[in-house]
Amino acid sequence: MFLQRHSGAGSNRAIQKRRASEELLRPYARCTGEEALQLQGSGPRGLSAAAAAERLEECGPNRIRSEARHGLLYRLGQAFINPFNLVLLLVAAITFVTDVLLSQSGDVTTVVIVLALVGLSGLVSFVQGERSGKAAAALQSMISNQVDVVREGETRSIPIDQVVPGDVVRLSAGDIIPGDVRFLAAKDAFLSQAALTGESAPVEKFAQLPGGEKGALTDLGALGFMGSNMISGSATALVVATGNDTYFGSMAQSLSGDRAKNSFERGVDGVSRLLIRFMLAMVPVIFLVNGFTKGDWGSALLFAVTIAVGLTPEMLPMIMTSTLAKGAVAMSKHQTIVKTLSSIQTFGEMDVLCTDKTGTLTEDRIVLEKYMDVRGGDDLRILRHAYLNSAFQTGLKNLIDLAIIGRAGENGLPPLLEGYTRVDEIPFDFSRRRMSVVLSDGSGKRQLITKGAVEEVLSICAFAELDGAILPLTPDVRQAALAVCAAHSAEGLRMIAVAQKNELPAAENFSVADEREMVLLGFIGFLDPPKESSKAAVAALRQHGVRTVVLTGDSEGVAVKVCGKVGIDTGHRLTGAQVEEMDDSALGEAVQRCQLFSKLSPLQKSRVVEAFQRAGHTVGYMGDGINDAPAMRQADVGISVDSAVDIAKETADIILLKKDLMVLEEGVLEGRRTFGNIVKYIKMAASGNFGNMISVMVASLFLPFLPLLPVHILIQNLLCDFAQLGIPFDRVDASYLRSPRRWETGTIQRFMLIMGPLSSLFDIALYLLLWFWLGANTAGLAPLFQCGCFVFGTLSQIAVVHMIRTARIPFVQSRAALPLALSTGVVGAVALFLGFGPAAAAIDLRPLPLAFLPCLALLLGGYCVASQLVKRLYVRRWGEWL
Structure with a gap:
């Protein structure tokens, strides 16, 4: 409910x-x-x-x-009201009291700067959110x-x-x-x-x-x-x-509308819980250490709260929204429309693609090849009856109906329709897998004509027409008819059966109950040739770690023929009847080997998808019919096409404008690029902020003053976030795209625990340089010491963006995209300007001497070299980087 x-x-x-x-x-x-x-x-x-x-x-x-429904003012408020800005406003209020109301100087510079930071961060979030929202809406409108x-x-x-x-x-x-x-x-x-x-x-x-x-x-x-x-x-x-x-x-x-969270949402929740645990562990310690060592519990509390914000990647929602929206726009260029932004990551995580056969692996261009009697001989009467059935039905005319009508036109059958009127019809459904029409000719004679899946039509037949005679459908005749179908199916033809009966009641309404005691007339065979691109697409998906599994309602013979031509192994295959006999445990074992399931009902398709999920796979399902809707709802990501029935498009997360697996492969890669850039930001922000907090905590134990004031931490954090605004547009290494990617909270924690302390080692080296070489070792020179910490902390986090963004050697084997290079370059220049120019005084810092610049460059260079060495050891030990 x-x-x-x-x-x-x-x-x-x-x-x-x-x-x-x-x-x-x-x-x-x-x-x-x-x-x-x-x-x-x-x-x-x-x-x-x-x-x-x-x-x-x-x-x-x-x-x-x-x-x-959220209007413009609500969205504007959401951009400005967030935990980061609330802390900034708290800092501004406290600073206003201490520096303006209780101070004789009445210096409002810090307050103005903090308020400007609130406005700037909120404005960036709002603009990016609006652009992302418009991009997503424009795509969905297609x-x-x-x-x-x-x-x-x-x-x-x-x-x-x-x-x-x-x-x-x-x-x-x-x-x-x-x-x-x-x-x-x-x-x-x-x-x-x-x-x-x-x-x-x-x-x-x-x-x-x-x-x-x-x-x-x-x-x-x-x-x-x-x-x-x-x-x-x-x-x-x-x-x-x-x-x-x-x-x-x-x-x-x-309406609750609550559905199970997808893997992307579960991953974000896991990362959030991880960061909260670290914050809850570190903030009380920092508060107590600064309270006891400095004796100013009010400042210690404000500092601890600021540290809590510093540990949080505040721009994560905006970075995620921008990255997902950019990914959606990029996927649209590959004829892939994203309805649900968070499904992009699931698309990239997918390691099993379940797909129907018709139109996906095949041309979706059905050609009527044969019309034959029960023994397999050519018989135009079979086409004649099939034509009457297709032409007079009022429901959705599928490709089979259109192929029948087209071949009938080639054989001059359209005038035949003038001699008949429709009395009633019994529409197609996916449980019966057949449809019937009741027709009356000029003399008032009625006949019921049925066409549909071979076994389902045979189940309602008691007779068969052989050489113009109506004979009982004995087991021998039935087996012979099935053998004819099997032989043609093995050649790749899709077979349907045609039946009729003449003895009908004088009623105006007919039902499924009237489909009985019918006469089997013969069969029609259709050819739906495999697409030329299908084999290459299946191979490309396999190279990128995606296994293609065919789930079809079609016969086994046709499915085997098509799968063989496109490179899908059919050594292990199951039919719907076999699936029905299996319990969940047996089916779970079978899906590990089987890549072809034929003659499936809609609910059986859904059950197979669920079996893959229980086995630990992330499953995509591609379908375009009403019979695919249950499986699409069950799958982790539902994929459909623009020409699909309404319920399939409504159920899908992703819509393809071209029904081709090669288009799907491009979408999978874009999903992985999108997720890769999100993970970059999280690992950069989490490990960098974590390292800074360790450094601050160590400094608090030994320094007579704070290594950074709350306003410095907040400005530094904001600058680093701005530096990373180019991440959604960054490139991703080809090696990262080769296999499915999913959220691993444990790997993020491991990354934090290794890269965070590494940055702390160089922070401590900086403290020693500032204390002993620069002589900033008294309370009066605290602004000079803090300026050094501010500049190095900002530049080191910018440098580590380029170190972390790739598993390869940055600047040499892998270069950042232009937007990321520009954002990091501009913020680096701002940090140097603040640290070495007159603007430092505006935020209570004392400018660094230019003689300190070589030391700063040497320290940054050492940090980059050490990061690259640790990266190599990390990849060698765990086989991954991002």
Whole structure:
């Protein structure tokens, strides 16, 4: 269930909105379809263009608009109000009291600088957040779900957000319900209402129930609701409510929408907990050490709080958002649209790609190759019956139907349609895997024609037509027919069966129960050749640590043929029937070896994906049909294509504008680049800040003054964060892209514990230089000592950006991207200007003499050399760097 309890006024408002929605909708379940149309001022021909435009202006776009939608002022406030800025404001307030109110000099310089830092950091976060948000929104706008709507008697396809109350819509399997609707006609229409009720079983809907209906609103058979989707069948419906006026919209305030966190979110949580643990361990120690050694407990508390901020990578949210948005834009250039930004990292982490066969490994260009009788001989009558079935069905015409209709046109069969009228149809669904039409000819003779998956059609046949005679479908005849199919499947043909019967009741409505005692006529074979790029794409994914596994509802023979041509090992393979017999433990063992699963149902696909996940894999699922939706929801990252059915696009995290695995491979690499740059920032910031805190704590034990004032720490931290603003645009080593990457909190902790103390060693060497060589060893010369610490601390963190960003030798084997080189160069210049120029006095520092510059350069050079040596030992010991 998505429902969540709330208390107070918000809960009351939500209840009132649901009651109002129920009062609006319930009468439509009690009236006839004609009365419902009258209530909406509509008719069977739908609305006029002018009326639709007027209603769209009145009701607004058909979108759920939460009352908690964040406006510009809210986003601006979020950019400025964060723990880092709050501490800065606290420092400014205390400084104002001590330096202005309680001091005779009334020096406001420090206060002004701190407030300027608040404004600058908030402004950068806001601008970057707005740019990232606009980029993500622009990409998502490229993907839109469509709906067939009747306007002025003509059916046209429009975006769902353009649907208005009074529209008459036509729905088929895979469509999203575009609003709250009253069904006017329905044929085997089953809806998934899990988003509303939590019930996974589909619910059948009807055009009319005699005597009205009672019970819960979502149980009323004549009503459909936004947030649900068509599982099977077809329907015509009247839209009675859109957007926030829908039942789903009325629940907007009480929808939890909480889903399991993905690996990216879990990784961020893990890093946050790690940093909090370090902060909780170190801050009390620093507070007590400075309190006892300096005797000023107020200053010690302020210093400890500042240290806490210094240990936190404040720019992490902004860096992550910018990096993810930049990754999304880069992926769009490879025809990959990201709907959920955090899925980019999961995309790069993926090590198993489950995919359907049709259109992904194959051309998605189905050609009808053969039409044959039960014995395998050519027979045009089989094409004739298949053509009548495909031409008269009203549901979604798939590629098979289009191929049949195209071949029928080549054989001059279209005039055949003039002699028949459709009485009824039994739509396709993924449990039966067949569909039927009931036709009547000019003489009134009726026939039921069925086509579908071979075994499913055979299951409803009691007879077979052989040489013009109708004979019982004996086990021998059945086996011979299956042998014909198997032989052609082995050649790569996709086989479907065609059956019919003539003895039908004089009824107007038919159901699945009428699909029995049928006559098997023969088979049709289709060829969907493998794409030329598929073999190279599968090999490229394999080289980058992604295993491609085919999950298909097609027959085993066809799947084996295609997989063999594209380089997927089929030595171990399973069918849906075999999967059904396995328990979870056996299936978990099987997925470690098997790379082809055929004849799978939608739920079996989802179960296979779950088995991979239990085995510790990060799974992507690529699909485009309604039968793929359960597996896409189960997968860590759902991937679909722009031409997919609505529910597949709605479920997906990532949409491909081109149905090609090579496009997917580019997206995987971009996901890894994005994650690599995020990890760079975290490791740089965490280890650098951790090392600085160790240095400060050591200095506090031996120095008669603080090595850095709180304002110095905050400015230094801010400068270092600005230096790293170019990280989202940085390059990533090719070696890093070769294998899937996932969050490893333990490796970040290990990195901190090694690289942090290394920087502390050079900080301590700096203290010795400042104390003994520069002579800054008295309280009066504390500003000079602090200036040296400030400059070296800033420059060393900038230098370490280039040392950490690559496992190779920086500047020689791997150079930073221009944005990162510029950001670090500019901040380095600012640090030198503050440290050696007159501006030092503005932040209570004393300028360093130029004679100290060679010592500073020597110390920085030693730090870089030591970092490179440690890097080599680290990579040799643990086999990784980032």
